Amino acid sequence: MKDQLLINKAIEAMDLAYAPYSKFRVGAALLVKSGKIYTGCNIENAAYPATCCAERVAIFSAIASGEKEFIELAVVADSPEPITPCGICRQVMGEFFEKETIIHMANMKSNKMSLTLQELLPFSFNSKQLNK
Ligand code: THU
Numbered sequence: 020m021k022d023q024l025l026i027n028k029a030i031e032a033m034d035l036a037y038a039p040y041s042k043f044r045v046g047a048a049l050l051v052k053s054g055k056i057y058t059g060c061n062i063e064n065a066a067y068p069a070t071c072c073a074e075r076v077a078i079f080s081a082i083a084s085g086e087k088e089f090i091e092l093a094v095v096a097d098s099p100e101p102i103t104p105c106g107i108c109r110q111v112m113g114e115f116f117e118k119e120t121i122i123h124m125a126n127m128k129s130n131k132m133s134l135t136l137q138e139l140l141p142f143s144f145n146s147k148q149l150n151k
Contacts, residue, residue: 020050022123022133025093029125032058032073033095039063045073045096049081052088057081074108078115089116093123101125101132109140 025048033046038061045061059076071079074094081089092112096102101124104112112122118137125131 026125028056029093029095032060036060037062047073047077047094049077049092050090051086072108074104075111091121095125097127101130112136113140113143
């Protein structure tokens with residue numbers, strides 16, 4: 020898929036953000052193997068740590084719908100530079116995505132950057148390190 024199409028879906032999802040505390044709206048769109056796109060927005064909470072980022076909302080929505088194969092993800096915010104996923108979201112991506120899965124990052128000024136998960140999260144902790 021053209022990266023801009025997925026970015027446009029993420030921009031649409033931004034409108035649904037629940038961000039009364041930070042006022043920083045984020046949207047994400049995740050393309051899965053079947054061609055379906057799952058979207059997410061950030062959902063904040065008065066107890067700040069209970070907030071969930073847009074990327075995780077999109078990933079968890081796909082997982083909860085039975086998806087297992089992920090192609091690429093786009094994330095967008097009205098940030099000075101293309102928004103880059105937080106550490107927790109990178110770790111969640113590491114659980115479900117391949118190392119080569121591409122993450123498109125963008126802002127509302129059409130600045131874009133695309134990196135693989137391996138580039139975003141090198142030397143990650145993963146299930147192979149659990150001694151089970
Ligand atoms: N946020 C995301 O949704 N994704 C990111 O990649 C970074 C941060 C949200 C969390 C919070 O609602 C707001 O942005 C400010 O941190």
